[in-house]
Amino acid sequence: NTQSTSQPTQAQCPYSGAHTNAGTGCPVSARAAQFDPFEDAYQQDPPEYVKWSREQEPVFYSPKLGYWVVTRYEDIKQIFRDNITFSPSIALEKITPTGPEANAVLESYNYGMSRTLVNEDEPAHMPRRRLLMEPFTVDALKHHEPMVRALTRQYVDRFINDGKADLVEQMLWEVPLTVALHFLGVPEEDMDTLRKYSIAHTVNTWGRPKAEEQVAVAHAVGNFWQLAGKILEKMRKNPEQPGWMQYGIRMQQLHPDVVPDSYLHSMMMAGIVAAHETTANASANAIKLLLSHPHVWQEICEDPNLIPNAVEECLRHNGSVAAWRRLATRDVQIGGVSIAAGSKLLIVSSSANHDERHFADADLLDIRRENASDQLTFGYGSHQCMGKNLARMEMQIFLEELTLRLPHLILSEQTFTYVSNTSFRGPEHLWVHWDPSANPERQDPSILNRQHPIRLGEPSTHSLSRQVVVQETEMLTDDIMRIRLAAADGQTLPRWAPGSHIDLVCGDLGISRQYSLCGDPANPQVMDIAVLREDAGRGGSAWVHQHVRSGLPLHIRGPRNHFHFDEQASKAIFIAGGIGITPIIAMARVAKNRGIDYQIHYCGRSRKSMALLASLQEHGERLHVYAADEGLRADFASLLATPDAETQIYACGPQRLTDCLQELCECWPDDALHIEHFHSTLSKLDPSREHAFEAELKQSGITVTVAANQTLLEALRAANIDIQSDCEEGLCGSCEVSVLGGQPDHRDVVLTRSERAAGNKMMSCCSRAKDKHIILDL
Ligand code: HEM
Numbered sequence: 001n002t003q004s005t006s007q008p009t010q011a012q013c014p015y016s017g018a019h020t021n022a023g024t025g026c027p028v029s030a031r032a033a034q035f036d037p038f039e040d041a042y043q044q045d046p047p048e049y050v051k052w053s054r055e056q057e058p059v060f061y062s063p064k065l066g067y068w069v070v071t072r073y074e075d076i077k078q079i080f081r082d083n084i085t086f087s088p089s090i091a092l093e094k095i096t097p098t099g100p101e102a103n104a105v106l107e108s109y110n111y112g113m114s115r116t117l118v119n120e121d122e123p124a125h126m127p128r129r130r131l132l133m134e135p136f137t138v139d140a141l142k143h144h145e146p147m148v149r150a151l152t153r154q155y156v157d158r159f160i161n162d163g164k165a166d167l168v169e170q171m172l173w174e175v176p177l178t179v180a181l182h183f184l185g186v187p188e189e190d191m192d193t194l195r196k197y198s199i200a201h202t203v204n205t206w207g208r209p210k211a212e213e214q215v216a217v218a219h220a221v222g223n224f225w226q227l228a229g230k231i232l233e234k235m236r237k238n239p240e241q242p243g244w245m246q247y248g249i250r251m252q253q254l255h256p257d258v259v260p261d262s263y264l265h266s267m268m269m270a271g272i273v274a275a276h277e278t279t280a281n282a283s284a285n286a287i288k289l290l291l292s293h294p295h296v297w298q299e300i301c302e303d304p305n306l307i308p309n310a311v312e313e314c315l316r317h318n319g320s321v322a323a324w325r326r327l328a329t330r331d332v333q334i335g336g337v338s339i340a341a342g343s344k345l346l347i348v349s350s351s352a353n354h355d356e357r358h359f360a361d362a363d364l365l366d367i368r369r370e371n372a373s374d375q376l377t378f379g380y381g382s383h384q385c386m387g388k389n390l391a392r393m394e395m396q397i398f399l400e401e402l403t404l405r406l407p408h409l410i411l412s413e414q415t416f417t418y419v420s421n422t423s424f425r426g427p428e429h430l431w432v433h434w435d436p437s438a439n440p441e442r443q444d445p446s447i448l449n450r451q452h453p454i455r456l457g458e459p460s461t462h463s464l465s466r467q468v469v470v471q472e473t474e475m476l477t478d479d480i481m482r483i484r485l486a487a488a489d490g491q492t493l494p495r496w497a498p499g500s501h502i503d504l505v506c507g508d509l510g511i512s513r514q515y516s517l518c519g520d521p522a523n524p525q526v527m528d529i530a531v532l533r534e535d536a537g538r539g540g541s542a543w544v545h546q547h548v549r550s551g552l553p554l555h556i557r558g559p560r561n562h563f564h565f566d567e568q569a570s571k572a573i574f575i576a577g578g579i580g581i582t583p584i585i586a587m588a589r590v591a592k593n594r595g596i597d598y599q600i601h602y603c604g605r606s607r608k609s610m611a612l613l614a615s616l617q618e619h620g621e622r623l624h625v626y627a628a629d630e631g632l633r634a635d636f637a638s639l640l641a642t643p644d645a646e647t648q649i650y651a652c653g654p655q656r657l658t659d660c661l662q663e664l665c666e667c668w669p670d671d672a673l674h675i676e677h678f679h680s681t682l683s684k685l686d687p688s689r690e691h692a693f694e695a696e697l698k699q700s701g702i703t704v705t706v707a708a709n710q711t712l713l714e715a716l717r718a719a720n721i722d723i724q725s726d727c728e729e730g731l732c733g734s735c736e737v738s739v740l741g742g743q744p745d746h747r748d749v750v751l752t753r754s755e756r757a758a759g760n761k762m763m764s765c766c767s768r769a770k771d772k773h774i775i776l777d778l
Helices: 030-034 040-044 051-056 073-081 100-108 125-132 138-159 167-172 174-184 191-206 211-237 244-254 261-291 294-302 304-317 388-405 445-449 540-547 578-593 613-622 655-667 712-718 753-758
Strands: 059-062 067-070 164-166 324-328 332-334 337-339 344-347 431-433 466-475 480-487 500-505 512-516 526-532 553-561 571-577 597-604 623-627 647-652 673-675 693-697 702-706 736-741 761-763 773-776
Touching (some): 030 051, 030 059, 073 344, 100 211, 125 244, 138 167, 138 174, 138 388, 138 712, 167 174, 167 261, 174 244, 174 261, 191 211, 191 261, 211 244, 211 261, 261 304, 261 388, 294 304, 304 388, 388 445, 480 540, 500 578, 512 540, 512 578, 526 540, 526 578, 571 578, 578 647, 597 613, 613 623, 647 655, 655 673
Parallel strands (some): 067 344, 571 597, 571 647, 597 623, 693 773
Antiparallel strands (some): 059 067, 164 431, 332 337, 466 553, 693 702, 736 761, 736 773
C-alpha cells in the first residue's frame, strides 16, 4: 500500500549468471515475486499470508524486499541458534533506506544510533549481555510486580464505568510504556511525546514511509534521540538510583570497554522501544485473540491458573514481533537452499509459530498447549529477548485484572489497522464494550482483594487441566473399563497422534494417572482410554472403577506424546503385554491405513482377560495372540533374531517384558526399539546422594551452580534460561540440552545406548554431571 520513492533494498538478484532465465525463466516463483510485507494482508495475519511458503517454498528470495525469506520453524530456530553464521547486525537497519532530505534532518539532530545488544556481533555482544543481565533475572523482576499491578488497576479504574473503551489508547499503550520507563529508571515524563517518537522509530526502522513522511519521521526520531541523551545525562548524575540504565552506567564505570558511551545512548532509545511497543502490541494482540474466542475468554475468567500458559499461547498464535532479521556471513544452506554470504534474511517467526511440523493443530488457539513456550516471538539463542519475563509478567497482570473486573468484555465490531512494517505488529485500536451495571465489583467489592501469585518465567503446564465429561463406559473384561471422554463445553478436543497419553485427575485423591489413548486419532470429538483395575496399585485405578460413570465431569491433562510412532517407517513390529495394548491399538490402526508392513504380538493371561481383542480383529493375520492359559508363549528371541534396518519396534507392557526386549534388541540398530515408559524411578532426586556441580553455558557466557538439592533444569531457569520441559521425570525428552564438554550422568529413559555413550546431550530435568563441571551449548 505504501509506495516507496526509492527501492534501494532491491538488492542484486541472487540468481545472477547461469540460473537466471535459463530455460524455465526466472527462478523466483510467482508467489515469491508478489511477497510484500508492507501489504495489509501481511499486517493482518502474517502466518496466513506466508502459509503457501511454509507448505511449498519455505526459503525464497523476495525481489520486492531484496531479502531471503524463511518461514519454517526448524530453519528459523537454526538461524537464531547460530549468531556467527547469521549475524544480527542488520536487526535495526532501516529496511527502507531514507532519502537525502531525511538523512539531513537526522544529521541535524546529531542522530548517532549505534550498536546496542540486539544488533551487536560477537565477541562484543556476550560479555555485554552477561554484564547487564542481572536486573532481568526472575528474582530481580519480582519487586516490579506491585508497580505493574497498581498501574493496571489505576488505568482500568478510569474506564470501568464507561461501558466501552479503546484498550490500546486507554491502557495497553501507556502502562507498558510506564513500566518500561520504571524498569529503565527514567522519570515519568513526556509520555505523549515519547509515544509519538517511539512509533516514528518503528516506521523509521521497519517501515516503508513515503517520501513526504520520511522527513516528519526523521524529525521525530531526531527528537527522540536528543531526549534520550538528555535523560541519560540526568541519570549519570545519580547512578545509584534503581533502573536498568543506572545499572548500565554503574557497569560502565567498572568495565568501560564492555559498556561504551555509544551503547548507553543508543540503548536509552532502543530500550524504550524494545520494552514498550513489543509488550503493548503483544498485550493488544492477546486480548483481541482471546475475546474473539469467547469460550476461551470465559475459561480464563473462571480459572486464572490458566493465564500464564494462555499468555504463552497468545505470544505463539498472535505475537507482536512478526519477523526478525539476520545477515548471512558466509555461503550457507538453509532448508536445502544455497544462500550466498552477504545475503539478508527476513525470518518470519510468526510463521514458525504456526508451523504444523512443530505445533500440532497450529492454527488452533489452545491455551493448554503443552509446547506453547516453544514459540519464537522472543527470538532464540544468544540474543533471545532479555525482557521476556517482564513482558510475560505484564501480560499476565493485564489478563488477570481484566478477567477479574470485566469478565463480560465483548470485542466490538471494528476494522483493525496496523502500522505498515515487517516486524512490530499490533492493532492501533482495540475497541471493547460491556454492560457496566454488570461489573462484578458493584455487587461484591471484595473481589478486588483477589490476587493470584504471578508465575514468573516460562509457564509450567503441570497445573493445567482441561475439563471433560464421560460420554460412556464399557467393561471390556472383568477388570478393564473402556472410558469415552468428550469436551465438557461441547467443543472438539485437541488432535493427538498415536502413542499419546493423558493424565487423568482422580477426583479429590490428589493423584493423577496416565492412560494411553486407544481410540481413533482421526475423531476429534472423543478420546478413549482403557483402565485396568489394579488392586495392588496406589488407588488411582480403583478410584476410576469405583467412580467413573457416564456423565461424570473429569479433569485431564495433555494429551502429550512420549511414544512417537514413525508414520513414515516401512515396517513395524508392535508388542504388547496385557493392558499395554492401549497405545499399540492406535498405532496399528494408523499403520494399517498407511499401508505399513506390520505385525502385532499381543500377550496376556487368557483371551478373556485381553481387552480390546475384538477391535483388533481388523488386523487379520497380522495379529498374533499369545494367551498363557492356552499354553501359547511368544518367541521373541526368534522374532528379533535378525536385525532389520527398516523395521521399527514399539513395545508396551510389564517391565519384565520390556527388559527382555531391550536385551534381545542389543544387536538391533540403536533407535529401532521404542518403549512406552510410564514411570521412571531413575529421576528421583536424593540430595544426600548427589553432589553440586557447575554448568558452563557457552552461548550465554555464564556459569550456573547446580546445588545438590536442585535439578539442572531448575538452576537454568533461575538464571533466565528458558528450557522446555514436560514430564520432568526423564521420560519425555523435551528438556534435552546439548553437551559440549564434561560427562553427563544420565538418569532418563529417553536416550539410546549410543546417545548416552556419545555424551553430547542430556535431559536437564533429571540428569547431572559425573564430575564437578559440565559445558552446555546454551
Ligand atoms: C531482544 C521480542 C519485550 C528487552 C528481543 C528480540 C526479540 C524480542 C524478537 C531479538 C531476539 C533475537 O535476536 O534472538 C520481544 C517481545 C516482547 C519483548 C515480543 C514483548 C512481548 C521486552 C522487554 C524488554 C526487552 C519488556 C526490556 C525490559 C530486550 C533486549 C533484547 C531483546 C535487551 C536484546 C537481547 C540481546 O540481543 O542479547 N526482544 N521483546 N524486550 N529484548 Fe525483547
